[in-house]
Amino acid sequence: MEWSQRFFLGLGKTGFHRVAYTQWGEGHNKPVLLCVHGLSRNGHDFDDLAFAMSDRWRVFCPDMIGGGNSDCLTDLSGYSEAQYINDCVALIARSGAALVDWLGTSMGGVIGMRLAAQRNTPIRRLVLNDVGPFVPRKGLERIKKYVSKMPIFPDLVSAEIYFHKTNAPFIGNISNKNWKKLTKNLTKPNPDGRGYVLHYDPGIFHPFSAHRDMDLWNVWDAIRCPVLTLRGETSDVLTVETTEQMKRRGPQSTVVEIPDCGHAPSLMESSQIGIIRTFLTAE
Secondary structure (H helix, E strand, O other): OOEEEEEEEEEEOOEEEEEEEEEEOOOOOOOEEEEEOOOOOOHHHHHHHHHHHOOOOEEEEEOOOOEOOOOOOOOHHHOOHHHHHHHHHHHHHHHOOOOEEEEEEOHHHHHHHHHHOOOOOOEEEEEEEOOOOEEOHHHHHHHHHHHOOOOEEOOHHHHHHHHHHHHHHHHOOOOHHHHHHHHHHHEEEOOOOOOEEEOEOHHHHOOOOOOOOEEOHHHHOOOOOOEEEEEEOOOOOOOHHHHHHHHHOOOOOEEEEEOOOOOOOOOOOHHHHHHHHHHHHOO
8 A cells, every 4th residue: 555745734832744644545434544653753753553453544654843744943942732632633634534442652652542531532542552642751761762862873784783783672672674664764964064963853852851751640540531551661761650440440441461572562563553453343
């Protein structure tokens, strides 16, 4: 199934900005699945999943502002949860769907929870990839320390070695083919012509706070749609204690633990994609 690169305009406090997204699957009668990535990633994280799901869904995978092919902001305070939410609402409207399914990794899951908790939400089913309504400060600090690094790679081989070293303990075992794909998606040519750099604006971390726990239990308790939560077995972002509470309160999520990975499962493997497909097609 072919994909196409598309754009729309989002509105922020200093004007309009361009938001890129990939769309997989044609046919306006198909249901819509939105896949939203984590803070330092982009929509191509979901290429394998979107390809597999596009037989039944139209799949929209945005690059949130500051990442991928979307605009970077000159006012760094514009990189905010409220802006990400507004841009996602604009994309839902652009899809033309009255109801959508939502898959969010890390930050993308937080946005999904906030939207699913709203009155008259368009979210039919919610999939959270290694994130929940509570994230301990320790996990946030590790994320900030990792993603605030902006190395320069002389070539893509060096970049692949870097990603394998830094990401393998978290996303688990993926094929060599997928390591190359991940490397290509997460890097871009250095604007000054020297090698490659990471494919996001380092300014996205300006408003990011790791000084306290993230507590969204009040948001969680307001969600009414069915929820599937994937948890990496060794995740320090989504703890076992949090998932146990998620099973008992609010929408009472179904939790599936993914072995041999942490934060967050890659969603490149057919077994992980199958779990999501089964959940979204359940009656």
